[in-house]
Amino acid sequence: MNSDEFRKAAHSAVDEIIDYCDTVQDRRVVSNVEPGYLRKLLPSGPPEDGEQWADIQKDIESKIMPGLTHWQSPNFMAFFPSNVTYPSMLGELYSAAFSAPAFNWLCSPVVTELETVVLDWLARILHLPDCFLSEGEGGGVIQGSASEAIATVMVAARERYLTAACEKLEGKEKEDKRNQIMGRLVALGSEQSHSSTAKAAIIAGVRYRSIPCSLEDDLALTGDQFQATLEQCASEGLEPFYLTTTLGTTATCAIDRFNKIKAVKQNNQSFQNIWIHVDAAYAGAALVCEEYAHLAKDFAAFDSFDMNMHKWLLTNFDASCLFVRTRKDLTSALSITPSYLRNPFSDNGLVTDYRDWQIPLGRRFRALKIWFVLRTYGINGLKAHIRKHIMLGEKFAGWVRQREDLFRILTPPAFALTVFTLALPTHEGSQLPNGDTETKVNECLGTSNILPRTSTDQMERANALTKSVYESINAAGEIFLTSSVVNGVYAIRVVSANEKTDEEHLRKAFDILVKTTEEVLRKQ
Numbered sequence: 001m002n003s004d005e006f007r008k009a010a011h012s013a014v015d016e017i018i019d020y021c022d023t024v025q026d027r028r029v030v031s032n033v034e035p036g037y038l039r040k041l042l043p044s045g046p047p048e049d050g051e052q053w054a055d056i057q058k059d060i061e062s063k064i065m066p067g068l069t070h071w072q073s074p075n076f077m078a079f080f081p082s083n084v085t086y087p088s089m090l091g092e093l094y095s096a097a098f099s100a101p102a103f104n105w106l107c108s109p110v111v112t113e114l115e116t117v118v119l120d121w122l123a124r125i126l127h128l129p130d131c132f133l134s135e136g137e138g139g140g141v142i143q144g145s146a147s148e149a150i151a152t153v154m155v156a157a158r159e160r161y162l163t164a165a166c167e168k169l170e171g172k173e174k175e176d177k178r179n180q181i182m183g184r185l186v187a188l189g190s191e192q193s194h195s196s197t198a199k200a201a202i203i204a205g206v207r208y209r210s211i212p213c214s215l216e217d218d219l220a221l222t223g224d225q226f227q228a229t230l231e232q233c234a235s236e237g238l239e240p241f242y243l244t245t246t247l248g249t250t251a252t253c254a255i256d257r258f259n260k261i262k263a264v265k266q267n268n269q270s271f272q273n274i275w276i277h278v279d280a281a282y283a284g285a286a287l288v289c290e291e292y293a294h295l296a297k298d299f300a301a302f303d304s305f306d307m308n309m310h311k312w313l314l315t316n317f318d319a320s321c322l323f324v325r326t327r328k329d330l331t332s333a334l335s336i337t338p339s340y341l342r343n344p345f346s347d348n349g350l351v352t353d354y355r356d357w358q359i360p361l362g363r364r365f366r367a368l369k370i371w372f373v374l375r376t377y378g379i380n381g382l383k384a385h386i387r388k389h390i391m392l393g394e395k396f397a398g399w400v401r402q403r404e405d406l407f408r409i410l411t412p413p414a415f416a417l418t419v420f421t422l423a424l425p426t427h428e429g430s431q432l433p434n435g436d437t438e439t440k441v442n443e444c445l446g447t448s449n450i451l452p453r454t455s456t457d458q459m460e461r462a463n464a465l466t467k468s469v470y471e472s473i474n475a476a477g478e479i480f481l482t483s484s485v486v487n488g489v490y491a492i493r494v495v496s497a498n499e500k501t502d503e504e505h506l507r508k509a510f511d512i513l514v515k516t517t518e519e520v521l522r523k524q
């Protein structure tokens with residue numbers, strides 16, 4: 001493809017992309033192809049001779065579209081959103097053109113320098129403590145995903161812990177001691193932590209323990225539970241070296257009790273070296289708004305923080321922004337410099353080499369799209385985007401509350417996410433006394449683990465009904481939702497936070513929920 005052909009092809013592709021974005025709401029939101037559908041549509045190998053772009057482009061609609069679930073559709077209310085906007089697409093386009101696997105500063109100085117600058121901008125607008133800025137001992141780095149960020153900091157935590165424990169030893173003695181301690185290391189997360197912490201423990205070769213959370217505590221990790229787990233580990237001869245704490249858990253957007261977790265670490269002399277990571281993959285975006293800034297006030301006591309701009313902050317996948325308090329912790333763990341990577345700038349410590357802040361060597365120019373997004377929307381535009389969804393989420397939760405005959409909210413709605421179950425029909429004895437909905441749900445569904453036998457039966461019935469409504473809605477395909485099982489309760493999650501969402505879309509979703517629920521209950 002020469003330049004003229006590219007110009008024509010790119011214009012045509014951009015036109016098609018714009019049409020797609022403008023009409024995405026008219027498509028069935030969730031793909032309903034059968035597994036293996038694509039192999040039947042494609043030839044058994046690539047063509048002998050090259051094809052024309054026009055022929056290739058035709059296959060977007062006929063072969064690719066059927067297998068796409070439309071995450072940008074306002075009818076997509078599943079998982080968490082995966083925002084994309086035109087400025088971030090432009091960032092990707094330039095990044096593709098410059099295609100620079102900029103592992104060292106020298107590879108393309110701007111790739112490193114822009115990343116450092118935009119991540120400092122981001123740290124400030126997220127109201128993170130100054131210790132996470134590159135001007136001090138900390139700094140930010142763009143990772144591919146929140147999972148990658150967790151695996152990376154867990155390895156850094158492990159190395160920091162082992163280095164401190166073997167500080168005074170040398171040679172074989174050091175190696176033996178290191179291996180002995182390795183067998184006792186345990187990474188911690190809460191029962192509500194994203195599965196990426198358990199996966200990171202596999203990657204880091206350490207044990208993993210999850211700390212219980214209860215519905216009484218809104219599924220947040222509490223200081224008491226953290227303390228109890230530390231003591232339990234110590235009594236078993238294990239050495240906790242890492243904890244993931246979460247701002248906005250995947251199932252219900254719970255917020256761990258950061259101030260209590262901080263106090264536990266500060267008050268336990270023997271756990272001073274434990275690395276605490278804040279996983280704010282989705283809800284971290286809300287920190288741009290002053291009304292959420294207080295959530296970040298304890299983070300200076302923690303070691304790292306990560307949020308995905310590619311979930312809720314208008315930037316396409318991938319843009320996971322990891323901040324560390326002490327960048328040396330990362331570079332000491334991950335820096336290996338063979339001769340072919342050496343250069344005077346790096347050797348003299350004049351520059352940042354982001355390869356030492358991550359697992360892979362090469363990296364994409366992802367700072368461009370973040371830069372374009374921050375400049376196009378401005379701080380006020382970002383705040384408006386978040387506040388709009390928070391407001392819509394509250395409206396939705398309000399409608400759910402009004403239909404107490406049909407639904408029960410499970411945990412306090414947060415960050416545009418509402419998590420709820422079906423209410424059992426009155427004749428089944430689950431009609432609850434008047435009062436606050438959340439409290440009643442907790443009473444009904446059992447926030448303590450000790451449920452009377454009858455309540456367990458009711459919970460199983462409610463679970464079956466909720467599942468049935470959830471499955472019917474997704475099978476119909478007008479909207480796309482996800483479900484969660486939390487402490488034995490089957491719940492539906494509705495989160496609508498992409499750029500195209502408006503009240504009308506949430507109202508439509510609510511009406512579908514009511515209609516489907518009434519149908520399911522009628523059939524019982």
Ligand code: PLP
Pocket residue numbers: 080144145146147148194196246248249250279280281282308320
């Ligand atoms: N952490 C939380 C709280 C999440 O909700 C998710 C995904 O939704 C992740 C981590 C994993 O994100 P990623 O796909 O960027 O690895």
